[in-house]
Amino acid sequence: MNTSLNETMVETPEATLSPQTRAALLALLVGGIAAILDSTMVTLAIRTLAVKLHSTAGTIQWVTTGFLLAMAVAIPVTGWAERRWGGKRVWMAALMLFVLASVLCAVAWNDAALIGFRALQGFGAGLIFPLMQTLAVRAAGGRVGSRLMAAVSLPIALGPILGPVIGGVVLNWLSWRWLFLINVPLIAAGLLLARRFLPDDRPASPDGRARLDWIGLALLAPALAGILLGLSRLSEDGGIGHAGVLAPLSAGAVLLAAFIAWAARPDGRQTIVDIRLLRLRSLGSASTVLFTAGAAMYAGMFLLPLYYQQLRGGSVLDAGLLLIPQGVGALASRFAVGGLVDRFGARAATIAGFLLAAVATVPFALAGPHTDPWWLGAVLLVRGLGIGAVLIPPMSVAYQDTRPADVPHATMNTRIAQQVGASFGTAIVAVALQSLLGRGATAAFHGAFWWAIGITVAAVVPALALPAAKPANH
Missing domain, CATH: 4.10.860 (DNA Excision Repair, Uvrb; Chain A)
Structure with a gap:
């Protein structure tokens, strides 16, 4: 692409990013990791919360459901808020809202209070997730590359993997209230870094402010x-x-x-969200792939902790620790996938990631209560490599044909697609698991994992629509 930055976004190698851009990325990652980890840690605590707050499983489930619904409501607001007040101010306000809600969750006195405070926390998270991506692209001056997206998507990829580990440790040795209090130092650091390193991008005059x-x-x-x-x-x-x-x-x-x-x-x-941008091949295909990537990623994330706890009889801490190899694999993929996209293109890298994740899930569709945990750990390492790689290629091409002014809308489109995809994948395997329980727990988990494998393989089809060309270097 030889188009100027004023017309469309530009792909570029990470090596051209300035020190100021890297400092801004650090501020975004530190601030964003707390919200992403929190959204996955609390899922493990549902039983604990029901007991400690003298609630029922059906009621306490709203701790996670309310969070997700509030997050969905907030996502469409981010583009308008960013245009009206500037991304830096909205980012810092979202972090402050999230940490305030975290403290309120930690002091919740009953299930109703916790559900309400979690909804407030979810609204803050719904602002944080898309803003993190938008502000990273802005900080890079519109120069989008696979290595930039690898950095931005790191918390998104690692959150569902590391969240259960940290949550298991907290629930095993500390009060459930620390699930929310550990956010405070992370958010505090994120606020300090954001104030120091994020550029001031508030509108120059009231005339430039957008109407909702x-x-x-x-x-x-x-x-x-x-x-x-x-x-x-x-x-x-x-x-x-x-x-x-x-x-x-x-x-x-x-x-x-x-x-x-x-x-x-x-x-x-x-x-509020410009869906007409989905007519662009780069954004339309990337959003579709991110929908399927969310489904494939969260289908496995839903099943794996349950497998270790319900079929193997492990504790929450056991399940969290046994999932560490997957987190290691996902982290390792961050260092390799950027180079693979630069060399082979987004389409090939995405398809390879999905196929690797699917193959590495097959052993769980055959595993029983006594399958060698070392073998499963090795398989999880490989699965982490695949799952950790599928987000970066579509994200790296999503902005190829997008004007800088449309970055927030492009981000909201991709974020909504990924969020709905995650819920879709989770729902499919949850239904499969529930419907097959009559055949026994082992058969139920086998069937559910086969569904997760099918979702992952099916994700290859929309990936074929991604641009095949290697990114151009500028």
Whole structure:
């Protein structure tokens, strides 16, 4: 690509990033890692929270469901907020909201209080996740490359893997309240780094401030919440025919269709999320792949801790420690995948990542309660290499044909796709596991893992649409 930066984004090797850009990336990663780890740590604590707060499993499940729904509502707001107040100020406000909610969660006196504070925390996380990606691209001056995306996606990839490990350690030796208090020093460091290293990008004048698309927000936010709520309940008795599943899914689908019609109108006015950008091959194909990547990643992340706890009889801490090899593999892939994308292109690197992850999941579809843990650890290392690699290639090409002014909208499109994909993948394997329990726990886990493998293999199909050419160096 020889287009100027004012017209479209540019891909570039990481080596050209300035020290100021790298400092900004550090600030974003330190601030963002707390939100990502927290969203995965708490999942392990559902049983503990139900006991400690004298609640029921159905009620306490809203600790995670409320977080996800609030996060979905917040994601569409980030683009407007970034244009109105500037990315740095919104980022710091989101971090402060998240840490305030974390402290409130830690002092929650009953299940209702914890659910409410977790929803507040989820709203902060919903601002943090897309902003982290948008501000990283802005800090790099629009020069997008696979190595930049490897850095940005590091917390997103490692959070679901390291979260259970840290959560298991906390729940084994400390009070559940420390699941939220350990966020405080991380966020404090993130705020200090953000204040020091993120560039001030507030609007120059009130005339440049964007107006909020209230109609689009009123359609899209409840649409995402309804879809995610329906998917989260899909494994309950009655399945998709249950009113608690069918009603929110149907309402979400109708509202989403209405939002698409609103956002695609030909008058050219900007909506809360500009879905017209999905017509660009780079962004459209990348968003589709990120949907399937989210499904493949979270399907496995849902099953693996359950396998170690329910089928092998391990504790929360055991499950967390046994998943460490997967985290090591995901971390190692960060150092290699950028070079692979530069050499072979995003399409080949993505397909290879999905296939590697699928092959490395097969042993779990054959494993029983007494399968050699060292063998499974080696398999998890390989699976981590594959799963850790599938996010970077599509993210590295997502901005290829995007103008700098459209970066927030491109980011929201990719983030929404990944979030819905994660819920979809989790729901599919949860339904499979629940429906097969009548055949015995071992058979149920075998079937559920085969579904996870199928999702991962199916993800290869949309990956074929990614641009095949190697990134151009500028």
